[in-house]
Amino acid sequence: MRVHVADHPLITHKLTVLRDASTPSPTFRALTAELVTLLAYEATRGVRTHEVQITTPVTTTTGLAISEPRPLIVPILRAGLGMLDGMTTLVPTAEVGFLGMVRNEETLEPSVYAERLPDDLANRQCFVLDPMLATGGSLLSAIEYLFDRGAVDVTAVCLLGAPEGLAMIEKATDGRDVTIVLGALDERLNEHGYIVPGLGDAGDRLYGTVA
Numbered sequence: 001m002r003v004h005v006a007d008h009p010l011i012t013h014k015l016t017v018l019r020d021a022s023t024p025s026p027t028f029r030a031l032t033a034e035l036v037t038l039l040a041y042e043a044t045r046g047v048r049t050h051e052v053q054i055t056t057p058v059t060t061t062t063g064l065a066i067s068e069p070r071p072l073i074v075p076i077l078r079a080g081l082g083m084l085d086g087m088t089t090l091v092p093t094a095e096v097g098f099l100g101m102v103r104n105e106e107t108l109e110p111s112v113y114a115e116r117l118p119d120d121l122a123n124r125q126c127f128v129l130d131p132m133l134a135t136g137g138s139l140l141s142a143i144e145y146l147f148d149r150g151a152v153d154v155t156a157v158c159l160l161g162a163p164e165g166l167a168m169i170e171k172a173t174d175g176r177d178v179t180i181v182l183g184a185l186d187e188r189l190n191e192h193g194y195i196v197p198g199l200g201d202a203g204d205r206l207y208g209t210v211a
């Protein structure tokens with residue numbers, strides 16, 4: 001598994017505002033989109049391309065185009081939906097599929113409540129969006145779902161990760177082509193499975209509700 005933790009002052013600055021409990025939902029949503037666009041730059045480094053011949057106003061030259069099948073972006077509802085616009089800004093021709101997942105806050109076990117993905121993911125590069133990688137249960141379940149359907153590689157883009165969840169996913173996906181791009185790797189999980197220092201419940205903060 002490849003792990004990339006962002007190291008850029010703009011990303012740290014935006015995450016600092018996001019973490020602040022007094023940051024209101026509209027600002028939280030705007031910052032999430034900006035952060036995803038910055039992280040997507042790294043996450044798409046391995047996107048498959050092929051050479052194309054083009055004619056500029058001056059000459060002919062060889063360039064690169066994104067290959068078929070198009071990359072598939074999969075936001076994990078609810079909170080991952082807040083990352084979709086930031087990602088499609090950078091990869092506007094990607095397809096989008098949806099997975100709705102919720103973590104039981106007592107057992108910390110994830111369950112799938114909605115799924116709208118192409119039936120066949122053979123040969124697909126998939127980009128999973130979820131702001132929080134805490135125990136890793138939700139992300140692992142999403143990754144397994146995509147591989148079971150034929151995906152060739154999965155890249156997850158998360159704003160914050162916990163070391164416990166990252167280690168669990170690394171062990172469970174051994175031998176698979178998995179990349180995780182994080183805005184920051186935080187210290188630990190607390191006794192309720194929340195990331196510390198973290199930012200609280202990403203879905204609630206994005207949408208101003210307590211679900």
Ligand SMILES: O=P(O)(O)OC[C@H]1O[C@H](OP(=O)(O)OP(=O)(O)O)[C@H](O)[C@@H]1O
Binds near residue numbers: 078104110130133135
């Ligand atoms: O790594 P884990 O321990 O599985 O926790 C992370 C999950 O928890 C949050 O979703 P949540 O279940 O709160 O659903 P929501 O997006 O609807 O708020 C988050 O967006 C992840 O999907």
Ligand SMILES: O=c1cc[nH]c(=O)[nH]1
Binds near residue numbers: 079134195
């Ligand atoms: O810290 C956490 C952990 C899980 N889900 C969240 O939204 N935040």
Ligand SMILES: [Mg+2]
Binds near residue numbers: 079201202203204
């Ligand atoms: Mg939530």
